[in-house]
Amino acid sequence: MISKEDILKLAELSRIELKEEEIEPLQKDISNILEYVNQVSSIEGTVEKEVGLTHNVMREDIPYTEGSALKGAREDVAAAFPVQKNGYNVVRKIIQKDE
Amino acid sequence: MSSELTNLSITEASKKLAAKEISAVDLARACKAEADAKNPELNAYLEVFDDVEAQAYDADAKRVQGDAGELLGIPLGVKDNILIKGKHASAASKMLENYVATYDSTAISKLKHEGAVFIGRTNMDEFALGGSTENSAFGVTKNPHDTSRVAGGTSGGSAAAVAAEMALGALGSDTGGSVRNPASFCGVVGLKPTYGAVSRFGLIAAVSSFDQIGPITKTVSDAELVFNAIKGVDPLDSTSCTHAQRTNEVLQKKIGVPRTLLASGVDAGVLAAFEKTLEQLKGQGYEIVDIEIPSVSLGLAAYYIINFAEVSSNVSRFDGVRYGLSKKGDSLAGDYAKSRAEGFGPETRRRIMLGAYVLSAGYYDAYYGKAGAARAQLTREVQDILHTVGAIAMPTMPTPAFKIGEKEDPVAMYAADLFTVTANLTGNPAISVPMGDVDGLPIGIQFTAAHGDEAALFRVGKDVLGEY
Numbered sequence: 001m002i003s004k005e006d007i008l009k010l011a012e013l014s015r016i017e018l019k020e021e022e023i024e025p026l027q028k029d030i031s032n033i034l035e036y037v038n039q040v041s042s043i044e045g046t047v048e049k050e051v052g053l054t055h056n057v058m059r060e061d062i063p064y065t066e067g068s069a070l071k072g073a074r075e076d077v078a079a080a081f082p083v084q085k086n087g088y089n090v091v092r093k094i095i096q097k098d099e
Numbered sequence: 100m101s102s103e104l105t106n107l108s109i110t111e112a113s114k115k116l117a118a119k120e121i122s123a124v125d126l127a128r129a130c131k132a133e134a135d136a137k138n139p140e141l142n143a144y145l146e147v148f149d150d151v152e153a154q155a156y157d158a159d160a161k162r163v164q165g166d167a168g169e170l171l172g173i174p175l176g177v178k179d180n181i182l183i184k185g186k187h188a189s190a191a192s193k194m195l196e197n198y199v200a201t202y203d204s205t206a207i208s209k210l211k212h213e214g215a216v217f218i219g220r221t222n223m224d225e226f227a228l229g230g231s232t233e234n235s236a237f238g239v240t241k242n243p244h245d246t247s248r249v250a251g252g253t254s255g256g257s258a259a260a261v262a263a264e265m266a267l268g269a270l271g272s273d274t275g276g277s278v279r280n281p282a283s284f285c286g287v288v289g290l291k292p293t294y295g296a297v298s299r300f301g302l303i304a305a306v307s308s309f310d311q312i313g314p315i316t317k318t319v320s321d322a323e324l325v326f327n328a329i330k331g332v333d334p335l336d337s338t339s340c341t342h343a344q345r346t347n348e349v350l351q352k353k354i355g356v357p358r359t360l361l362a363s364g365v366d367a368g369v370l371a372a373f374e375k376t377l378e379q380l381k382g383q384g385y386e387i388v389d390i391e392i393p394s395v396s397l398g399l400a401a402y403y404i405i406n407f408a409e410v411s412s413n414v415s416r417f418d419g420v421r422y423g424l425s426k427k428g429d430s431l432a433g434d435y436a437k438s439r440a441e442g443f444g445p446e447t448r449r450r451i452m453l454g455a456y457v458l459s460a461g462y463y464d465a466y467y468g469k470a471g472a473a474r475a476q477l478t479r480e481v482q483d484i485l486h487t488v489g490a491i492a493m494p495t496m497p498t499p500a501f502k503i504g505e506k507e508d509p510v511a512m513y514a515a516d517l518f519t520v521t522a523n524l525t526g527n528p529a530i531s532v533p534m535g536d537v538d539g540l541p542i543g544i545q546f547t548a549a550h551g552d553e554a555a556l557f558r559v560g561k562d563v564l565g566e567y
Contacts (some may be wrong), residue, residue: 010452013212013459014411015418016443017428017436029449034456036510039400040469043476057337076184076201082425091420092431 036050102519104129105264112267113169116162123162123216125170127155128269131175135267141241141258143250145179147189147219154216161214170328172213176260176269177503179220180227180303181312183207186217190303191235191527194423194442204301206270206329208311213328218266221256225444226414227274227305229253230512231501232281233538234446237557239503244540248500251281256345257315258285268316268325274305275402276519277496278469279545283495286541288474289315290322293550294526295340297326298333304437306409307338309523319532319560320363326553329417342551347489353559354380354546355488364517368537373494374387376534376544376563383562388492390484393523398423401473403513404457404466410447411454417442438529449509478525485527486548490559492546493518495531497538522547530556534565 001056007026018026074087083090104126115121131151134228148154150542151174156554158172177183181188184207189195203211210217224234226348230254232240240255242248243263250259254271258281261269271278273291282289290313297312304310314325356377360368377387419425419438426437442452457466482533484491495518506512522529527550531543544563561567 008450011436014448014453014534015415015432015435015439016448017433017440019410026452030453030456032508032510033396033403033449033453033513035468036513037400037403037457037470039397040473041465042396042403043469043473055340057334057537059334073201076199077421078203080198081421082422089421092434094431095347 002034004029102129102133102264105133105267107169107267108171108318109316109324110246110318111174115437116172117358122280123155123158123214124152125274126174127151127216130264131264133263134218137243137263137265140262141195141243141259142238142244143240143256143263143265144219144222144387145191145222145237145256146504147333148186148217151216151218158214158216161492166204166214168213169324170210172216173217173268174218174266175210176221176266177207177217178254178269178271179223180258180272181207181270182303184295186313187462188220188303191223191224191237192442192444192447193236194417196236196424197421198397202301202303203296204264207301209331211327215427218260218278221254221260223445224253226303226410226447227253227272227277228410228450230280230515231506233257233503234350234444237258238536241503242500244286245500247502248540249284249503251284251500253277255281255313256456257291258282258287259286261287261315261317265490268314268321270325270329271313271315272302272305273311273313273523274309275406275516275523278315279519279543280493280516280530282315282531283543283545284500286536287315288316288319288533289313289531289558290326290553291522291529292326292330292553293342293528295338296330296342296528296551296553298331298336298339298513300333300335306406307413308405309407311349318566319405319530319557319564320566322558324528336463337360346551346553347535350383350487350489351558353386353388353488353495354559355388355484355491357392357491357493358389359391359397360518361493362499365494366537367494369494369498369542372535372537372542373544377492380559380562387561389486390488392477392484392521393481393489394473394480395517397473398477398521398524401477402524404470404518407450407454408458408467409454411451411458414443414447414451446509468495474524477521480520481525481527481547489555490546490548492544495519495543499537501544518545526550528553528556530560532560
């Protein structure tokens with residue numbers, strides 16, 4: 001059974017706040033799921049360099065043109081900001097003056 | 100209740116539109132009327148768009164000017180994780196409840212170009228995580244054949260909309276079976292294209308190396324029509340690609356069945372219907388042979404590890420900073436922690452944490468590394484088999500639709516994906532086609548073909564449904 005400390009550590013890595021009453025059910029569920037997926041350990045070796053279906057694709061180094069999918073998107077994107085001012089995203093101050 | 104208009108297939112409606120027997124506005128109004136009547140109970144649509152008739156009006160106007168595509172004026176449902184510019188797209192989550200898409204997904208652009216009409220956005224499991232649409236933040240979608248049961252998932256809303264005639268077809272997305280599972284449970288056709296065949300630009304990413312947008316329709320011919328409209332290499336999706344077409348005619352009539360896989364855990368009624376369908380195919384000139392795919396169960400475990408890892412990475416963008424639910428804590432870390440705790444449902448939160456676990460230092464090789472090896476092994480096995488047969492057949496799901504609330508344990512839900520995840524791991528195309536019912540509940544047969552060989556799936560699917 002995964003420990004309470006590990007659950008709290010995972011929550012921190014995931015940037016998710018957990019309520020106290022959520023921890024025990026999560027220990028149980030996550031332990032069961034990990035046990036279930038642990039079957040993969042029976043396979044030999046690890047990821048090999050395989051020739052996949054896809055391959056690297058590069059586009060020409062030219063700016064986006066008229067009629068492209070992203071034209072005019074700036075205003076739409078700014079409209080989605082939780083708080084915006086003059087087209088800027090207003091966020092929490094994280095750098096203090098004397099740093 | 101249905102109308103003469105809403106029980107048409109896309110192909111039939113298309114002919115009537117071309118012959119000017121009906122108009123796009125007629126079709127749109129009929130679908131809206133069905134939605135008004137049935138959606139309050141079924142919850143297939145999270146939103147019916149308020150401009151449906153305006154879209155239909157435009158389609159009719161285009162026809163007058165000489166446009167004549169087969170999808171012109173055809174009413175479709177769109178899964179809530181596929182972006183339509185100016186419309187809400189929430190991936191059935193509180194995190195994106197108020198998010199308005201800032202661009203069209205490529206699949207939608209292509210359908211707009213064809214003049215299709217979008218009826219509304221359909222319900223799904225939140226962020227495409229689940230198998231029954233029970234994980235939606237906005238309520239489950241009920242199965243039109245039995246409203247005490249699930250419609251399947253994660254594209255439950257799309258399948259229910261088509262089955263209940265609230266649209267003539269719909270778009271879903273398939274990560275581990277999410278188009279095929281609800282198609283099977285709702286008695287409609289669902290196609291997962293070859294990985295890369297349809298652009299993922301504008302599809303809210305779940306598992307980037309598995310996801311594909313796919314059509315959910317009443318007939319295989321309709322699925323083919325929609326697939327042809329939305330497929331294609333897209334410079335905006337670097338994973339989109341074409342695949343060489345297969346031309347081996349000898350293999351075309353040979354179907355492989357992985358008998359060992361069906362030996363246990365499959366409902367007797369499903370097995371009986373499956374055997375009956377195979378007999379029908381034999382009568383239509385197919386040869387049915389036994390095959391083995393040894394790594395399938397290993398594949399399911401690998402599927403979930405890769406799912407947790409990639410999902411965890413993909414939803415890390417939802418932090419309340421640029422879009423989505425934004426809550427304030429005591430600090431920046433607190434802002435993230437609160438926004439994400441409130442914006443994500445239980446299954447999503449679980450998978451994010453599991454993803455963090457399997458990707459963490461010390462565990463990476465044991466889980467993600469091993470999963471990659473299992474995936475490569477399974478892909479090789481399937482490719483080898485498809486050099487000996489033209490398609491692999493099995494039931495889509497081990498049972499018909501289960502009752503809402505029946506599968507509380509996450510592991511029980513995961514286990515039901517056994518037959519569908521292989522095609523996502525390997526990238527092969529797969530289709531679910533209705534094969535009758537068990538006590539009135541629909542079930543589907545699934546065919547898997549070689550990369551790029553959707554033609555094989557359409558051929559055998561049409562034979563099953565007698566569509567020639």
